[in-house]
Amino acid sequence: MSSWSHLKHPRQLYCRVANTFVPAIVTITTLTAAILIRGAISPIHLLLAILLGTATLYRALRPRTVYLVDYVCFTPSPNSRYPKATLLEHAHLSPWLDDSSVRFIDRVLQRSGMSEETHVPPLFLNVEPSCRLYEARAEAELVVFSMIDELLVKTCIDVLAIDILITNCTVFCPVPCITDSIMNRYKLRRDIRVINLSGMGCSAGVTAAGLARNMLRVMPRGSNALVVSTETTGPCYYWGNNHSMKLVNILFRMGGAAKLLSNSEAKARFRFEHVVRTIMAANNSAYRCVYQQEDEKGNLGTALSKDLMAIAGDTLKMNIAATARLVLPLSEIFKFFRFSVGKKVLYWKRMAPYIPNFHFAFEHFCIHVGGPAVIDSIQHGLNLSNKDVEPSRMTLHRFGNQSTASVWYQLAYIEAKGRLKEGNRVWMIGFGAGYECSTAGWVCIRPSSSVDGPWASCIHRYPVDVSKKN
Ligand SMILES: CC(C)(COP(=O)(O)OP(=O)(O)OC[C@H]1O[C@@H](n2cnc3c(N)ncnc32)[C@H](O)[C@@H]1OP(=O)(O)O)[C@@H](O)C(=O)NCCC(=O)NCCSC(=O)CC(=O)O
Numbered sequence: 349m350s351s352w353s354h355l356k357h358p359r360q361l362y363c364r365v366a367n368t369f370v371p372a373i374v375t376i377t378t379l380t381a382a383i384l385i386r387g388a389i390s391p392i393h394l395l396l397a398i399l400l401g402t403a404t405l406y407r408a409l410r411p412r413t414v415y416l417v418d419y420v421c422f423t424p425s426p427n428s429r430y431p432k433a434t435l436l437e438h439a440h441l442s443p444w445l446d447d448s449s450v451r452f453i454d455r456v457l458q459r460s461g462m463s464e465e466t467h468v469p470p471l472f473l474n475v476e477p478s479c480r481l482y483e484a485r486a487e488a489e490l491v492v493f494s495m496i497d498e499l500l501v502k503t504c505i506d507v508l509a510i511d512i513l514i515t516n517c518t519v520f521c522p523v524p525c526i527t528d529s530i531m532n533r534y535k536l537r538r539d540i541r542v543i544n545l546s547g548m549g550c551s552a553g554v555t556a557a558g559l560a561r562n563m564l565r566v567m568p569r570g571s572n573a574l575v576v577s578t579e580t581t582g583p584c585y586y587w588g589n590n591h592s593m594k595l596v597n598i599l600f601r602m603g604g605a606a607k608l609l610s611n612s613e614a615k616a617r618f619r620f621e622h623v624v625r626t627i628m629a630a631n632n633s634a635y636r637c638v639y640q641q642e643d644e645k646g647n648l649g650t651a652l653s654k655d656l657m658a659i660a661g662d663t664l665k666m667n668i669a670a671t672a673r674l675v676l677p678l679s680e681i682f683k684f685f686r687f688s689v690g691k692k693v694l695y696w697k698r699m700a701p702y703i704p705n706f707h708f709a710f711e712h713f714c715i716h717v718g719g720p721a722v723i724d725s726i727q728h729g730l731n732l733s734n735k736d737v738e739p740s741r742m743t744l745h746r747f748g749n750q751s752t753a754s755v756w757y758q759l760a761y762i763e764a765k766g767r768l769k770e771g772n773r774v775w776m777i778g779f780g781a782g783y784e785c786s787t788a789g790w791v792c793i794r795p796s797s798s799v800d801g802p803w804a805s806c807i808h809r810y811p812v813d814v815s816k817k818n
Contacts, residue, residue, distance in 0.1 A: 411565035415616030416790065417608040420499040421757050422491045422578070423802045424467035424602055424747075431464040432457045435598070438475045449589045456598050461720040461741065461814050465806075466601040466748035471582055479582030484520050485529075487580045487602065492526060493533060495606035496576065503608050503615065505572060507534045512573035514560050516545035516552035516752055518781070519640070519650075520580040530576065549638055549780025550716055551625075553577035553752035554788045557607060558623030564611040571611050578604030579751035586649030593641075593649035599719050603750025603757065617796070621773070621789035622674050626667040628783045634659045638781035656783075657725040660718070663785040664729055664777070668704065671787055675709035675773075703731045710775040710789070712768065714758035715740040717749050718779055720814075726777065742810045747802070752778065757802060761810070764803035768795040 381397070436457060439450045469487040471477045492515070500507065513536065515526045525544040530536070541563060545552050553575075560573035581602050586593045610616060628634035637653040653659075672684050687702035706713075713736045715726045723744065727737045739758035743750075747757055755776040762768050774790045799807060 412567075412569060412611040413613070414561040414564045414620040415610050415613055415793070416618035416620060417505070417572070417610050417615050418499065418503050418617055419605055419607040419756055419759070420495045420502060421753060421760050421802045422495050422602070422604040423804075428467040428469060428602065429464070430466055430468040430472060430601070432460075432462070433464075434473075441475045444476070444587055444589075446589050449591070449594060452591050452594060453598055456595065459720065460599060460748075461723075461744045462599075462601075462748050463745045463812075465746060468602055469582055472585075476587065477582065477585050479585055481522065484580050484583045485522060487582050488517065488520055488522075488526055488578060489529060491578045491580075491602065491604040492530065492576055492606070495578075495604055496530065496534065496574070499574075499606045499608055505608060507536055509572050510536055510540060510574050511567060511571040512541045512543075512560055512563050513576075514543045514545070514556045514573065515576045515578075516548060516556045517578050517580060518547055518549055518552065518751065520583045521546040526576070526578075530574075547781070549782060549784065550579075550718065550749075550751040550754070551778035551780030551782070551784045551786040553605065553755060554623065554776055554778035554786035555625060555784075556752075557609065557620070557788060558625065558786065560609045561620050561623060564609060567611060569611055573609040575607045575609060576604070577606075577752040577756075579753070584650065586647060588643040588645055588647035588649065590643045590647075590649070590651065592651040592653065593643060593647075595652045595719075596650050599749040601748030601750055603747055603753045605753040605756035607756070613793075617794045618774075618790040618792055621791055622671070623786065623788045624667055624670045624674070625784065625786045626663050626670065628659065628663050628666075631783075634663070634783040637783050650781075656718070657721050659783050660722060660779050660785070661725050661729045663779070663783055664726060667777075667785040667787055668730075671789075672704050675789060676704055676706070677708050680704050680708055703729070706730060706732075706775065709773060711772040712739070712759075712762050712774045713737065714755040714762075714774060714776045716777060716779045717744040717747075717754040717758075719749060720744065722779065738811050741814050742812070745812060745814055746806060746810070752780070760801050760803055761807075763796045764799045764801070764807040765810075766795075768792050770795065 436454055439445050439453045471479055471483050513527050513530060517526055527542045527544045545556055548555060556575050556577060560575050564571055564573055581600055584596050584600055586597055633655055637656045637659050638650060640650045642648050673681055683702055684704045713732060715723060715737060717740055723737055723740050739761040742761055743754055743757045755778055759774060770792055772792045776788045778786045
């Protein structure tokens with residue numbers, strides 16, 4: 349297949365010609381005609397010709413607006429349900445875990461804010477889930493392929509119309525990579541742009557969407573990007589007794605989200621407004637606060653530092669400073685600016701911290717489901733109400749920490765509750781290893797007309813009261 353083979357596709361061919369060649373030909377012809385006959389026409393006509401040419405050229409070359417056509421969240425099978433009692437029983441039966449670890453698992457499970465209905469892959473039904481490569485691959489393929497199948501049906505897109513494929517998965521990075529498995533299964537075109545992100549933690553889903561946006565902004569109109577975000581839980585399993593590393597086994601669950609982005613508005617449900625990334629990896633404690641390592645016995649796992657909440661709060665503050673000027677009205681920007689100058693330039697130590705009111709900019713908030721303490725910390729940091737963080741708490745309750753996909757389950761929750769209206773603005777806030785905070789703003793063009801996806805069978809039971817810790 350040559351690099352032009354996709355142009356055999358009539359829609360692609362039409363878009364390429366309409367977007368690239370027609371504006372260029374119109375511009376060149378107009379300017380040439382104007383120059384050739386400039387003696388015969390008045391200066392005003394010449395000026396108009398130049399203006400028309402410039403406008404046409406600007407329209408052809410300006411960065412394009414990017415849209416979300418639709419998204420799908422992985423719906424786990426009821427067979428993969430993982431009650432807390434199963435995890436605890438396995439901990440009791442495990443020959444490797446000491447009493448302190450079993451007590452720790454029990455205590456954190458009770459305070460995790462999670463229900464009895466979260467999901468894991470079948471290998472977790474073993475007392476010690478030793479994950480081999482084929483099992484990790486099976487988990488990744490189950491989640492990724494079922495989501496893409498559903499997304500293709502939902503959006504009615506031909507696989508040959510996909511121009512960009514981006515996947516993100518932190519821990520499982522096989523050879524060939526997940527993008528190659530997708531290309532192999534769906535027989536995607538050879539000339540598409542393919543990117544596989546790994547090691548980037550739970551903010552990578554927002555990062556991947558931002559990357560797709562940047563690419564679509566400069567591609568021919570009508571280009572499409574498939575972005576697939578997941579985390580495989582099997583390879584994350586930690587066998588040892590280090591509590592900070594054990595937390596991952598307790599909080600993380602199976603999940604994923606697939607999204608179709610496009611630079612054509614046709615069929616789009618959301619407009620992608622902005623993306624802001626704040627990366628704190630230059631700071632040592634931020635760099636170490638989500639850290640893959642081996643414990644003293646050589647067991648591989650990822651340690652979550654007790655400082656994580658404070659670091660997440662600091663990273664969010666920096667992200668807010670960059671996001672505020674993009675989304676807030678001038679009055680709020682001015683108040684925030686006055687606070688920043690007072691605090692940082694004039695050193696007014698007793699000045700009360702000013703938290704911008706983001707309700708001026710967004711109607712809905714999708715905050716990464718790191719754990720109950722992470723959600724509490726962000727709620728406090730942004731001065732949000734319990735209603736604002738309800739999608740986050742309910743997603744944690746129903747599905748656990750699904751890493752990078754969790755913000756999409758929250759969007760699905762808001763839609764399933766019928767709360768998303770045309771013109772509503774959504775703020776997605778992802779946190780992840782690095783330490784990184786990636787935020788994205790979306791405007792709803794068309795809310796979902798039906799309740800489908802992961803909340804379909806249980807939305808009538810939500811919200812539930814999670815304030816009482818058992
Ligand atoms: C773990 C919790 C559910 C515990 O709930 P509470 O805070 O209500 O209870 P608590 O403070 O009494 O803590 C219960 C016990 O857990 C211990 N504990 C808490 N955090 C710990 C940590 N990071 N390492 C080791 N132990 C820890 C406490 O010391 C206590 O032990 P003892 O009983 O011995 O006193 C909560 O603290 C929480 O949500 N933590 C955030 C988890 C987290 O880091 N999530 C981010 C995942 S990474 C992610 O999503 C993004 C990404 O990076 O990619």
